[in-house]
Amino acid sequence: MKKKLPPELKKISQCDKGLTFPCPQPWPQGLPAVAVNGLVLAGFEQEFVFDHQLDVEDSEEIAKLFRSLYFELYAIELSWIFKNSKKYSWLPVELIFSKFNVRLNEQIENLASAILLLPSEAQHYCALKKWNFSDFAPLAIATKSDLNLESFFKTLCQRNGSKSLSVQIFELYTDLRLMGQDEENLLLPSKEISVDHWLLALKHLRYPQAYSADQKASEKIHSLGNTHSSIAKWVRQGDKSGIEIRFFVSQPSDLKKYSNNLEQLQIDLEKNNPWKIH
């Protein structure tokens, strides 16, 4: 075991910057970069670097140092680290990944390679939105099927939807393209349409039977008149769909009114059963 020495302050040009990867969080200005055994780990744009001399056998120590430099790293940054670390066999990449809760295996390696083929704008967007490897899962089949995702990611970046919506849209889009749908049918035709509506439109295409049945059931509820449709709404909850009843009571007599309405709703639903559509 090499004796642990204090880090040495050097000019960054004296160190190897081969691990450089894009990181959404900038390194604090004025703080020297950090290197281990001459390899810069963070602060790639700095002028000076604290170079730690650590025993290459001491993987845990190296991984711990790496972990301490970043509050969080997600799929984009980790993919770059995976790629750029290949020439540094002593760098404990698997252990470093595990410190960011990612188990490096063939599945992740394949995904990392596919992620780095995405246009840089898409990578930047996904890094900002903190996409995990699991969010990129549809990329495996898309890559295998040579699916061109350039226009898709261009639209996604422009619309800047939330991560949750974007990830859902990505999977639905990939599925639908591979099910034979044309790109033009699936990309947003107009900037007026919100990302939520885009998601909904894709859901309608991906789940045509369930959604068209839901739509018909919803229309049936509406057809029962305003009294019912003001409190009853057809909703889907996972593998079930049904009626959600909502009302607001501001005085005890409201309850009587709603209770009468509910009785009538039951009668009307029995006559005109929306579940029969399914």
Place this chain on the structure above:
Amino acid sequence: MENTLIPFVKSLEIYKHHFEKIYIDTKSLDSKLAQRILNLFPQDKIALVDEDPFKNHKGNLSAEQFDKSKKILHIKPFAGYFFKRCPGASQKKILNCCNYHVLNLGQQCNMNCSYCYLQSYLNTPATLIYSNIDKALAELKEMADQFPQQPFRVGTGEVIDSLSLDEITLYSRELIQFFNNYPKWTLEFKTKSDKVDQFLDCQHASNTVVSWSMNAPQIIESEEHGTANLTERILAAKKCKEKKFPVAFHIDPLIYFPDWKEGYAYLVESLTKNFQPKDVHAISLGALRFQPEQRHMMKERFGLKSYVTSAEMFPSEGNKLRYDQSLRKEMFNFVLDLFKANNPKWRIFLCMETPETWISSFDQAPIRNPQLKDLFKPLPKITS
């Protein structure tokens, strides 16, 4: 040495072609299984290993690794506990489950169904067959001696097909013989193969149920790759029936496709034409379901044109993806009605379904159904 000599390997050439490499752990060398494999397979395919060749593998398998794992056979002793409850039993609050226990004598499968749940379950890049069946039988004996009068049902087809590699292992013969000593206990083989000839001559106590996972011919053709076709499965079941083995059928998973009604009507007709309710121990119905994380692996391996990967699936209670509940109900009722119309005596139950679906299909929970309550009656808890 009886097992190593019985020439029950009709499909030997297929197996020789299927397996690219066979690893035999040196600790397994004295087992009948290892000796049999050494006799049957070409030596250049076999490697004797002192330690696990896959010990460095970590985490989930990639799609390529999963495909490859079907072609690599690893014979080794199993260090853990063989006998456990069916996974459905751990979700009793959500599902009605039928007291099934499982004995895993290996894992992975040489067939290739698009919906196979092993895709989200396995993390070993090889097909495992455990050589120490004697330990498994000792465990069973301990349990069976403790509860000889309880109607335990033990299946061997949870994480490996019970019979598709049985011509190589001949484990069926040892199990049938063992269960002869415990007539109240039931052994259940579950398969999509037609490999039954290797045990048909065995004396049995009518407590070995040979069961087939059955499906509409269109689904067998498009989703159950490398399995026996419907006619072959029915022929194999008839052979078992002739030798007085009780048979059972699992119409599971029911899969939606454009002509599903014709497909499943044909299946029901094929079964009711060839079997009577008295010949069939039970018929279980289940609809397509899988863990959400499995969908990516399935899409990668089978594309999006498959009836399974392109299906409309939604998250359900218990987190699995399932068809819309109303579609499940429609499919169950369609198949149930066909059986009922043929003969009300068919003994049918739903596998891994919620109480609501049970009640909407049968008008009652299984424990209240006179034909099924034996299957669902709570049994003593086994601690492993």
